[in-house]
Structures are given as C-alpha cells and as structure tokens.
Amino acid sequence: MEKNWWKESVVYQIYPRSFKDSNGDGIGDLPGILSKLDYLKTLGIDVVWLSPVYQSPNDDNGYDISNYREIMDDFGTLEDWEKLLQGMHERGIRLVMDLVVNHTSDEHxxxxxxxxxxxxxxxxxxxxxxxxxxxxxxxxxxxxxxxxxxxxxxxxxxxxHLFSKKQPDLNWENPKVRNSVFEMMKFWLDKGVDGFRMDVINMISKTEFLSPYDDFAKGTAKNKAYHPNGPRVHDYLQEMNRKVLSKYDIMTVGECPGVTPEITQRYTDTDRKELNMVFQFEHMGLDQQEGKEKWDLKPLNLFDLKENLSKWQKALHEKGWNSLYWNNHDQPRVVSRFGNDGEYRVESAKMLGTLLHMMQGTPYIYQGEEIGMTNVRFPAIDDYRDIETLNMYQERVHEQGANPEDVMQSIYAKSRDNARTPMQWDESKQAGFTSGMPWLAVNPNYQTINVKQALADKQSIFYYYKQLIALRKKYAIIVYGDYDLILPEHPHVFAYQRTLNGQLLLVLCNFYENKETITLPELPKHDTEQLLISNYPDETSEITETLELKPYEARVYLFS
Incomplete structure (x- = not known):
C-alpha cells in the first residue's frame, strides 16, 4: 500500500464560531484559535480542518459565502488568518480549509x-x-x-438552492464557473494551505436531471428525482485534480452524502486522480428510522454498526481510503449518541475513541470530543440557532401539528447545535470561551467538563486521546494493517483484529454498561504480547482465551 502523510495523520476540526473568542463579542475568532495552538500541539494532532471563515452574511453559519478571498469580519482579517497559518506551520500542524463550491451566498x-x-x-x-x-x-x-x-x-x-434560499447552487456545467473555482483554490494554496475539505462536493453535477427542459414543459418527460453523484461529477473532479490539486502536496476529503463503498472507490482510487478520501454518512443514519428523516429516532443496533463499519473497512482496503469520524459540526456528540454521557461518560468516550482510532483510515477529532463534551438540552426552541433545527420545528409543530415535546426530544438527540455549543475551556463564566455573551449558550455542564479539568487529570479523556494519537504514530499496523471483524455474533462487544507483516492487533470494545464475558477465537502464536492501551487504568496486561470486560471497557493488544 502506498504510504502518504495524510494517511498517517490525525485531523482536528475547528468550528471557529464556537472555539475561542479573543475580543469579547461572543463569537469565536482567528486570534482566539491562535491563542490555543499550543493546546492542540500538546494533544498531538497533525492537521486542523477549519470550517469556513470566508466573508459571509452567515445565513448558514458561514457555509453561504459572499467573497471567497476575504475573511468574515466576525472572525478577523486576512492578516489574522496569515498569522494563524504561520503559527500552525511553526508547530508542525497543517491547515485544511473548507471549500464550499456547490453553492454561494445570494449576496455573492x-x-x-x-x-x-x-x-x-x-x-x-x-x-x-x-x-x-x-x-x-x-x-x-x-x-x-x-x-x-x-x-x-x-x-x-x-x-x-439545494440548501437555504440564500445559498443558490452554482452551475458547474459552465466552464467559467469551474475556472473561477480553480483560480480561487490556487489563491489559498499559494498562501500555504495544506488541503481542502470539500462541502457536499458530490452534488455539483445536477443539470442532467433538469434537461431537456423543453421535454418537461411539453409534458413528454417526467421530473427526474435529484440524486448526488451526478453523471459529470467525476469529470469535474478529475479536471480539478489536473488543473489544481496535482500541483500541490495536499490532502483532500470530499463530503459525499449518498455514497456507497463502490461509488467511493471511484472517488478515492489513486489511479483515477480525484480525491484522497470522502466523508460518507451511512453509520450516521443507523439511529434513525429507515426511510425517514434524521429526526425520526430509533436505538442503535450494534450489529448494524459492526456490519457497516466493517463493510467500509474491507471495501476501501487498497482501493481507496476511509475517513474515520464520530463527530463534526453537523452531528450530535457521540458520547451522548452512542455512549453513556452520565455515569460512564469517561469510559464510554474512551471506548468510542479506541474503536475508531484503531481502524484503517484517517481519524478526525471534533473540538471538545477529546474532553468528552456532551449534547445540550436547551429549555426552549428560541435558545437554538441552527437553521435546519428551526425550520424542522416550524414545519413539524406549526405546519403539521406535531407535539412540541416530542419534537424537542428529537432536537435534543440530533440538532446540529449539540456540536456547536462553545468550547468548554474552564469553569469560569461562559466556560472561558468569551468575556461577553456567547452567540450560542454554553452547555451548563461546563463547570465539570472542561479543558482545565482534563489537563489536570492524568486519567482524563484528553490524555487517552493523546495516547491514541501517539500509538498511531508509533505502530504502522494501526495505519496500514488489514482489518477483520471477530466475534460478529456477540450482541454487546465490537471486536476486530488488524494484521501487518506478522504482527496482530486485537481491539476489544464493550459497547454497553453491563460486564461481558467473551471467548476469543484462537490467536496465532506470537513471541510477545502487550496491552497497548485500556480505558481502565488497573487493567492487567495478561490475555487469556476467556476475558471479562467491564462496562464500556476497551482494550488493545499487540502480538509480535
């Protein structure tokens, strides 16, 4: 397998509006991020993905861009951005910017x-x-x-406008549009950017579903449903790669709703010269009712998760590359979603981190994940800011007559604002995020869940994530090893192994709060075995055929 720096990296996503405010206006900004780079260096991440900071009227929190070559006033200036890039590069941290080119702002x-x-x-x-x-x-x-x-x-x-009315879709059929996008990308790459995360990039090909318009007008053809991954999307990406991406040593990841492993192979196969990896969303839909919207909840079935993650691991091995993530600015906090954000918050957060970081692919950490930040339950809909959440509430409650309490339960579980509450730095007022009034309220649990507390506790989630990142740098098997699911029929334990050059990595994760006894399949004979990491500090390193796992316990063994 070809080795690349972006395969061996761990990425940290910053949502700038909620990360750190430097001037007391309640909005996170670029100087605020600059002030926290040493924190990120301590964690050990290699790359920062920065959500949009471009000029925007902010209808969709910066994903509606009115000028791609200027910085939004809320965040600072282009000079502030240049200082931030310099500060990152001085610390050995690369910067990946968000590329939002399916649509612009209607004020562009x-x-x-x-x-x-x-x-x-x-x-x-x-x-x-x-x-x-x-x-x-x-x-x-x-x-x-x-x-x-x-x-x-x-x-x-x-x-x-596939998104907000203030986000009109660009016509990628027009070569002038494509060339304008490519020139804008070069503008940032020539400034030293190390790559792009491409927002809904598989939606840029769509006019084939609209034409020939005359046939629709005559009533001789039916409307075709729009689907992502349109007929010309690969042509556009290959042109982008040929004219721009191939000329720089960078990392690219495309946000691609509605992809299958087979479609993703086409996007990420190195021979096709398109993207390095994509974000797919199949595992993000496992706790919603089939055929319904994300707000229509159902409990996660661990068998579904095993099947799904294993399918992607196998399908992209040597045929592409996986993005590994639980959280981002659009997803609820994973410890509240798939873990236990009460009694076992620390243990379950560590377990979920272990499960993901030991797989093949590039791991992404979303701000606050490394300290176990949780979902928030604001008392009223007026406390929310997310356009998707507000529109859904309006539609379901005021137009369809749904019970407001039921709708709020869905919001507590799935609103994008769960991820967007301000970063919790310490126990002081507004969690140390701002000296003013934050644009979105701070989660009330900031007095016990914050960076200051995490840094003072050597058993914290932060230091566990730091250890996960360090292990990835030390052992090639974690990055490049083959993946195989084991114990597929166990209802409560997610277990798998990785193999590379005669080594074997065994990953055991109890997904629930009861103790679980497991019987391991026969392991190959090895000279040495060691417990690389466990989320229970007193765990013995000895491995036997039958093991008992504590609530939400994770263990990783290496056999050499």
Missing part, C-alpha cells in the same frame, strides 16, 4: 449580477428555470425543508 457578486436579467453575462453561473405549468420546475426539496426552488419576481424565473 456573481449572483447579484445573475439575477439582474436573463441576458446578464453571469446568468448561467447559476441554475435558472422558467415556471413549469405555472409552478416550480421540479418537485425537489431543500435539505433545510421546503422547496429547492426560489421564485425571483424580477426575471420571472426560479433559481435552484
């Missing part, structure tokens, strides 16, 4: 021009269609509820 100069007239030179930078039979061109819906089409009275046509 291109869209301002595009909506002026049908013959404007920028008109076909976006996707416009006349009404069909007096209504919308298709029945597509937005990811944020409601129609994906917005009517513009000035020109009497609809524009497409």
């Amino acid at each position: 100069a291109y869209f301002v021009e595009s909506r002026k007239s049908k013959d404007n030179p920028y008109r076909d930078y976006y996707i416009w269609r006349p009404p069909l039979n007096g209504g919308q061109p298709t029945d597509w819906t937005s990811a944020f509820s409601g129609s994906a089409w917005a009517y513009d009275e000035h020109t009497g046509e609809y524009y497409l």
Whole structure:
C-alpha cells in the first residue's frame, strides 16, 4: 500500500464560531484559535480542518459565502488568518480549509449580477428555470425543508438552492464557473494551505436531471428525482485534480452524502486522480428510522454498526481510503449518541475513541470530543440557532401539528447545535470561551467538563486521546494493517483484529454498561504480547482465551 502523510495523520476540526473568542463579542475568532495552538500541539494532532471563515452574511453559519478571498469580519482579517497559518506551520500542524463550491451566498457578486436579467453575462453561473405549468420546475426539496426552488419576481424565473434560499447552487456545467473555482483554490494554496475539505462536493453535477427542459414543459418527460453523484461529477473532479490539486502536496476529503463503498472507490482510487478520501454518512443514519428523516429516532443496533463499519473497512482496503469520524459540526456528540454521557461518560468516550482510532483510515477529532463534551438540552426552541433545527420545528409543530415535546426530544438527540455549543475551556463564566455573551449558550455542564479539568487529570479523556494519537504514530499496523471483524455474533462487544507483516492487533470494545464475558477465537502464536492501551487504568496486561470486560471497557493488544 502506498504510504502518504495524510494517511498517517490525525485531523482536528475547528468550528471557529464556537472555539475561542479573543475580543469579547461572543463569537469565536482567528486570534482566539491562535491563542490555543499550543493546546492542540500538546494533544498531538497533525492537521486542523477549519470550517469556513470566508466573508459571509452567515445565513448558514458561514457555509453561504459572499467573497471567497476575504475573511468574515466576525472572525478577523486576512492578516489574522496569515498569522494563524504561520503559527500552525511553526508547530508542525497543517491547515485544511473548507471549500464550499456547490453553492454561494445570494449576496455573492456573481449572483447579484445573475439575477439582474436573463441576458446578464453571469446568468448561467447559476441554475435558472422558467415556471413549469405555472409552478416550480421540479418537485425537489431543500435539505433545510421546503422547496429547492426560489421564485425571483424580477426575471420571472426560479433559481435552484439545494440548501437555504440564500445559498443558490452554482452551475458547474459552465466552464467559467469551474475556472473561477480553480483560480480561487490556487489563491489559498499559494498562501500555504495544506488541503481542502470539500462541502457536499458530490452534488455539483445536477443539470442532467433538469434537461431537456423543453421535454418537461411539453409534458413528454417526467421530473427526474435529484440524486448526488451526478453523471459529470467525476469529470469535474478529475479536471480539478489536473488543473489544481496535482500541483500541490495536499490532502483532500470530499463530503459525499449518498455514497456507497463502490461509488467511493471511484472517488478515492489513486489511479483515477480525484480525491484522497470522502466523508460518507451511512453509520450516521443507523439511529434513525429507515426511510425517514434524521429526526425520526430509533436505538442503535450494534450489529448494524459492526456490519457497516466493517463493510467500509474491507471495501476501501487498497482501493481507496476511509475517513474515520464520530463527530463534526453537523452531528450530535457521540458520547451522548452512542455512549453513556452520565455515569460512564469517561469510559464510554474512551471506548468510542479506541474503536475508531484503531481502524484503517484517517481519524478526525471534533473540538471538545477529546474532553468528552456532551449534547445540550436547551429549555426552549428560541435558545437554538441552527437553521435546519428551526425550520424542522416550524414545519413539524406549526405546519403539521406535531407535539412540541416530542419534537424537542428529537432536537435534543440530533440538532446540529449539540456540536456547536462553545468550547468548554474552564469553569469560569461562559466556560472561558468569551468575556461577553456567547452567540450560542454554553452547555451548563461546563463547570465539570472542561479543558482545565482534563489537563489536570492524568486519567482524563484528553490524555487517552493523546495516547491514541501517539500509538498511531508509533505502530504502522494501526495505519496500514488489514482489518477483520471477530466475534460478529456477540450482541454487546465490537471486536476486530488488524494484521501487518506478522504482527496482530486485537481491539476489544464493550459497547454497553453491563460486564461481558467473551471467548476469543484462537490467536496465532506470537513471541510477545502487550496491552497497548485500556480505558481502565488497573487493567492487567495478561490475555487469556476467556476475558471479562467491564462496562464500556476497551482494550488493545499487540502480538509480535
């Protein structure tokens, strides 16, 4: 297997609005991040993925960009960004920026021009269609509820927005659009950026589902449902790689909803020259009812998780590369979701970290995950800020008549604001995040769950994550070894092994709060065995055929 720095790295995602505020306005900023780089260096991560900091009216927390070459006033200046990049590189930390090019803000100069007239030179930078039979061109819906089409009275046509109305979709069929994106990417790469996380990048090919429009208008063709992974997406990415990505030593990861392992192989196979890896979401949908929305909850079935993660491990081995993640700015806190954020918060957070970091792929840590931050339960819908959450509440409660208490339970479990509450630095007011009033309320448990407490406790989740990262750097088997699921029929234990060059790594994770007795399959004979890591400090290093695992216990053994 080809070795690469991005395969051997651990990435830390920063959501800048919620990380650290330096000037007391209640909004995290670039100087705030700069002030915490030594903390990240202590943790041991290699790469920071920075969520969008570009100029934006902030309709979708910076994912609606009005100027790709300027920094949002809330976050600072371009000079602040350059100081941050320098500070990271001085500490041996690479910087990956967010690339949001499926859509822009409706306040971007291109869209301002595009909506002026049908013959404007920028008109076909976006996707416009006349009404069909007096209504919308298709029945597509937005990811944020409601129609994906917005009517513009000035020109009497609809524009497409797969997300917010203030996020019109770019027309990637237009080569001028693609070249503009490529030039913008070079602007940042020439400044020293080390890669891109590409927002919903597999949605950029879509006009094939809209044309020929005349056939729809005549009633001779039906609307085609829109799906990601459109027919030309690979052409676009290969062109991007040829013109931009291949000229730099960088890391790329594409956010790709709706992919299968087979589709992902096409995105990440090195011979195809597209992306290094993708974010897929299959394991993020295992606690929702089949065929329903993410808000429609069901308990996680461990068999489903084993099957899913193992499928991806096997399918991409030597045919691509996995992104390993539990959390990000769009997902609830994993310790509340798949762990136990009460009595066993520390143990279950460590177990979940172990399960993920010992797999093949590049691990991603989301800010606060390394101290076991939890979901939040704000008392009222007015306390929430996330557009997706607010739209869903409006639709279900006020339009469909759902019980508000039931809807709030879904929000407590799945709202994106669970991930976006401010980083908990210490037990002082506002968790040390800001001296002012935070843009989103701090989780009330900050007085016991915070960085200061974690750094003072050598048995904390923080030091456990630090150890997981260090092990990955020390043992090639963790990065490159083959993966095989073991004990597939056990209802409560997720166990697997990794093999490389005669070594064997055994990973045992009890997913629940009861003690579990397991009988191991016969292990190959080895000269030495050692317990690399365990989330119970008094765990014996001896391994026997029959083992008892404590609640949420994780153990990793190496046989050489």
